[in-house]
Amino acid sequence: MARPLWSVRLVIAVVLALLVPAGAAVASPDGTLTWAVHISLAPTFFDPAETPGLITPFMVLYAMHDAVAKPMPGQSFAPSLAESWTQSKDGLVWEFVLRKNVRFHNGEVMTADDVKFSFERYRGAGAKLLKEKVAAVETPDPLRVRFRLKQPWPDFMTFYATPATGAAWVVPKKYVEKVGDEGFKKAPVGAGPYKFVAFRPGVELVLEAHEAYWRKSPNVKTLVLKVIPDEATRLAALKRGEVDIAYSITGPLAEELKRTPGLTLKPTYMPFTSWLVPVEQWDPKSPWHDRRVRLAANLAIDREGINQAAYLGLAKVTSSMIPSQMDYFWQPPAPSYDAAQAKKLLAEAGYPNGFDAGELSGDMIYGSAIGEPSVNYLNAVGIRVRLRLMERAAYYSEYGEKKLRGVLYTGSAAFGNAATRLESYVIGGGRYVYGSHPDMDGLFSEQVNETNARVRQQILSKIQQMAHERVMFIPVMETAFLNGVGPRAEVHGLNVIPGFAYSAPYEDLRVKKK
Amino acid sequence: MRRFVLRRAAYAALSLFLLSVTIFLFVRVTGDPTVLLVEPGASKADLDALRHDLGLDRSLLVQYGTFMRDLARGDFGRSFYYRTPVLELYVSRLPNSLLLAAAAMVFSLLIGIPSGIMAAVRVGGWWDSAGKIFALLGLSMPSFWVGLLLILFFSVYLGWLPSSGSGTALHVLMPAFALGWYFAAAHMRLARSSMLEVLGSEYVKLARLKGLPEMRVIAKHAFKNALIPVLTLAGINLVLMVNVAVVVETVFAWPGIGRLLYEGIAFRDFPVVQAVVLLGGSMIVVVNLVIDLLYAVIDPRIRYER
Numbered sequence: 001m002a003r004p005l006w007s008v009r010l011v012i013a014v015v016l017a018l019l020v021p022a023g024a025a026v027a028s029p030d031g032t033l034t035w036a037v038h039i040s041l042a043p044t045f046f047d048p049a050e051t052p053g054l055i056t057p058f059m060v061l062y063a064m065h066d067a068v069a070k071p072m073p074g075q076s077f078a079p080s081l082a083e084s085w086t087q088s089k090d091g092l093v094w095e096f097v098l099r100k101n102v103r104f105h106n107g108e109v110m111t112a113d114d115v116k117f118s119f120e121r122y123r124g125a126g127a128k129l130l131k132e133k134v135a136a137v138e139t140p141d142p143l144r145v146r147f148r149l150k151q152p153w154p155d156f157m158t159f160y161a162t163p164a165t166g167a168a169w170v171v172p173k174k175y176v177e178k179v180g181d182e183g184f185k186k187a188p189v190g191a192g193p194y195k196f197v198a199f200r201p202g203v204e205l206v207l208e209a210h211e212a213y214w215r216k217s218p219n220v221k222t223l224v225l226k227v228i229p230d231e232a233t234r235l236a237a238l239k240r241g242e243v244d245i246a247y248s249i250t251g252p253l254a255e256e257l258k259r260t261p262g263l264t265l266k267p268t269y270m271p272f273t274s275w276l277v278p279v280e281q282w283d284p285k286s287p288w289h290d291r292r293v294r295l296a297a298n299l300a301i302d303r304e305g306i307n308q309a310a311y312l313g314l315a316k317v318t319s320s321m322i323p324s325q326m327d328y329f330w331q332p333p334a335p336s337y338d339a340a341q342a343k344k345l346l347a348e349a350g351y352p353n354g355f356d357a358g359e360l361s362g363d364m365i366y367g368s369a370i371g372e373p374s375v376n377y378l379n380a381v382g383i384r385v386r387l388r389l390m391e392r393a394a395y396y397s398e399y400g401e402k403k404l405r406g407v408l409y410t411g412s413a414a415f416g417n418a419a420t421r422l423e424s425y426v427i428g429g430g431r432y433v434y435g436s437h438p439d440m441d442g443l444f445s446e447q448v449n450e451t452n453a454r455v456r457q458q459i460l461s462k463i464q465q466m467a468h469e470r471v472m473f474i475p476v477m478e479t480a481f482l483n484g485v486g487p488r489a490e491v492h493g494l495n496v497i498p499g500f501a502y503s504a505p506y507e508d509l510r511v512k513k514k
Numbered sequence: 515m516r517r518f519v520l521r522r523a524a525y526a527a528l529s530l531f532l533l534s535v536t537i538f539l540f541v542r543v544t545g546d547p548t549v550l551l552v553e554p555g556a557s558k559a560d561l562d563a564l565r566h567d568l569g570l571d572r573s574l575l576v577q578y579g580t581f582m583r584d585l586a587r588g589d590f591g592r593s594f595y596y597r598t599p600v601l602e603l604y605v606s607r608l609p610n611s612l613l614l615a616a617a618a619m620v621f622s623l624l625i626g627i628p629s630g631i632m633a634a635v636r637v638g639g640w641w642d643s644a645g646k647i648f649a650l651l652g653l654s655m656p657s658f659w660v661g662l663l664l665i666l667f668f669s670v671y672l673g674w675l676p677s678s679g680s681g682t683a684l685h686v687l688m689p690a691f692a693l694g695w696y697f698a699a700a701h702m703r704l705a706r707s708s709m710l711e712v713l714g715s716e717y718v719k720l721a722r723l724k725g726l727p728e729m730r731v732i733a734k735h736a737f738k739n740a741l742i743p744v745l746t747l748a749g750i751n752l753v754l755m756v757n758v759a760v761v762v763e764t765v766f767a768w769p770g771i772g773r774l775l776y777e778g779i780a781f782r783d784f785p786v787v788q789a790v791v792l793l794g795g796s797m798i799v800v801v802n803l804v805i806d807l808l809y810a811v812i813d814p815r816i817r818y819e820r
Contacts, residue, residue, distance in 0.1 A: 040777050042596045050597060053552035053560055123567075125552060125560045185598070201596070201606055202769030203680060228678050228767040229776075230658075236665045236677040393782055396549040400561075414552075424557070431558050 029209035029221040031511035036234040036246040046188035051166025053125025058163050062504040065190035067168040069161035073496045077161045091152030091451035098143040102214045104172040105195045112139035117173035126165035152451045164415040193218045193507035218507040238484045246484040254482045262487045266494045267314040267480035270501045271323035272413035274370045276474035282435030287355045294471035296345040300381040302337040306373045315480040321473045328418035330464035342381040354382020362409030363392040371409045418460045526799045537791045547782030591785035600789040611770035615755035618694035625698040630705025652699020661692040661765035678767035689766040709740040757794030
């Protein structure tokens with residue numbers, strides 16, 4: 001009598017043993033995560049071809065689409081739709097091997113033709129540069145894409161595979177050709193972890209898990225990005241549990257968020273540095289021409305004080321205008337605050353009673369947050385400067401046209417690497433460059449076509465070191481982007497991908513079980 | 515009468531033409547929008563390409579000519595930020611703004627008219643003083659502050675109402691109150707002064723002398739006449755509520771035209787600002803034209819004098 005019972009038990013045990021892990025492995029996506037987004041979502045965010053050189057569209061692109069290669073946790077260029085790539089010895093050919101059986105949301109299989117089509121269709125930021133540098137895109141077989149460059153270009157991957165552009169993000173060729181550009185924005189189809197469900201302009205974007213996503217099936221079933229432009233309302237929605245993550249909560253509201261039980265303040269870090277530039281350093285008659293004066297200004301500013309006041313101590317004080325997370329960054333000595341030494345240096349430079357330094361100009365947002373305390377610190381040591389805040393667009397227009405004088409606030413979150421940042425702000429001919437040093441310009445030219453990363457690092461480090469020693473700038477901090485996280489978001493994805501301001505990768509996010 | 519109608523219609527057309535020139539030039543005086551559509555530090559090539567793409571590299575005269583040519587075909591251009599036709603954007607937001615404005619208008623009239631009438635009837639009394647305080651608060655408390663207080667109390671503290679967004683009847687309550695609050699005070703003030711004026715008129719005195727009960731004098735003889743200026747103002751206010759509820763729509767994340775205008779200004783989205791101002795202006799011009807024509811129909815002196 002015992003044998004049949006034993007065998008039944010064995011069968012049940014085996015079946016359970018087989019079923020339980022199988023059930024766990026195929027756990028389907030569940031629950032909803034909701035964001036309070038600080039900016040209006042535009043249909044252009046759904047189409048990688050129109051990426052405008054701002055980081056904001058990538059908030060949507062990381063969900064709906066996928067790229068040949070893109071920044072992922074711990075990697076600046078992570079293989080995504082391509083599983084590997086190689087660069088030819090002469091630096092003229094980049095060949096990508098695509099992942100097999102990757103399917104778009106409409107079931108079509110992604111091929112090399114889609115990659116080529118997406119690159120050629122791309123018309124967003126950096127499109128002109130990419131197309132000037134790339135001679136041809138070839139598709140020798142359905143899983144192989146070859147980019148032929150006109151000349152070696154060490155920054156190819158920086159422009160192709162980071163948020164500097166959207167050229168590597170792949171859309172289905174056949175579908176786009178069928179529905180057209182406008183149709184695509186109304187019903188976008190991608191290869192990302194989430195499918196488009198609904199978009200109510202000015203209200204919300206709803207996405208649903210694409211369970212066949214190649215990397216993994218997403219954990220969360222539905223994502224909702226709600227547009228709430230006012231930050232006090234975003235915080236109220238977070239407190240009420242209407243949203244799980246609220247982007248951009250600053251100042252006193254961030255303090256309140258920090259005090260609220262159940263909510264967490266999470267900073268993220270974009271490649272966003274803030275610095276001051278005494279643009280009159282190029283005028284031999286100006287006090288700013290004297291290195292000691294510029295050094296005094298550097299010592300006069302209490303960066304940690306500004307950090308505490310504006311970012312609750314969550315930003316990173318810096319003595320470089322290049323973000324520390326960028327490739328080819330050179331780490332200068334840490335900044336110090338020494339008002340007494342600053343006054344001594346001014347006296348040595350012939351200004352024992354200080355001098356009238358005119359205006360410190362800045363834009364209304366960061367120019368105010370960083371510029372206002374900076375003005376106070378500079379005045380305290382005798383560098384008498386008045387704050388002049390301008391509307392953001394007007395400010396950057398006048399800055400770019402070199403119409404401003406005195407000291408200028410500058411901030412940039414443009415993606416790229418140390419070379420691209422130096423090109424805009426340090427090297428002669430750059431859009432925001434009021435003057436430059438020929439030896440630094442010469443060094444920069446040397447590295448433009450240099451494919452050896454080690455040699456390039458040495459040259460770019462040298463330029464940054466020279467800028468630091470010559471005290472060309474008054475770097476202040478790497479700004480933090482403060483966000484609130486509610487109790488339901490078990491895995492929120494903030495600050496996981498270096499330099500990315502928003503939650504990602506979306507497929508890794510998780511809602512807390514009740 | 516025909517000449518009068520034609521003259522008023524010509525004035526309306528001229529007003530709209532001047533508005534189109536003014537708004538076209540004013541938005542462009544604010545500067546280059548491309549620097550707001552890219553990160554500071556973007557290359558000159560990208561900025562130039564964007565300027566070309568948006569048609570901003572052409573002369574002002576060419577831009578205005580294109581703008582007017584498209585306008586004549588009912589095309590308000592494409593949004594710089596959304597990259598979709600502006601008219602499509604406007605029409606998609608219009609129902610939300612109409613709903614919010616209608617709710618706010620009902621609230622403002624329900625509060626403003628009875629309290630104004632009561633204040634005029636009991637002039638100098640307790641109700642009048644309370645009405646004056648209400649009017650003062652309504653006109654002086656900024657709507658964003660009223661909105662935030664409402665959110666804190668009804669949404670965060672009591673948990674009764676959603677803090678923002680749209681979609682249900684509950685969503686409309688707080689924004690309608692915050693928007694209608696200011697206009698309720700304005701309507702109350704006008705209802706009070708209009709009622710006081712009517713109550714002092716000869717025909718009301720006559721009605722009283724004839725021994726009619728006070729309630730009947732107010733309700734039947736004075737109220738209707740006192741209402742005319744309030745409703746005229748309400749018509750214009752409704753257009754304002756639809757088009758420029760910028761602050762309330764932003765605070766409550768209400769997807770209306772006011773917020774579209776705010777975004778248009780923030781991003782220097784010229785076509786959006788132009789369209790919202792022109793369409794809002796057209797509504798005001800049309801409402802004024804209709805009011806002028808109605809006055810002329812009601813009062814023969816107007817059509818013969820002008």
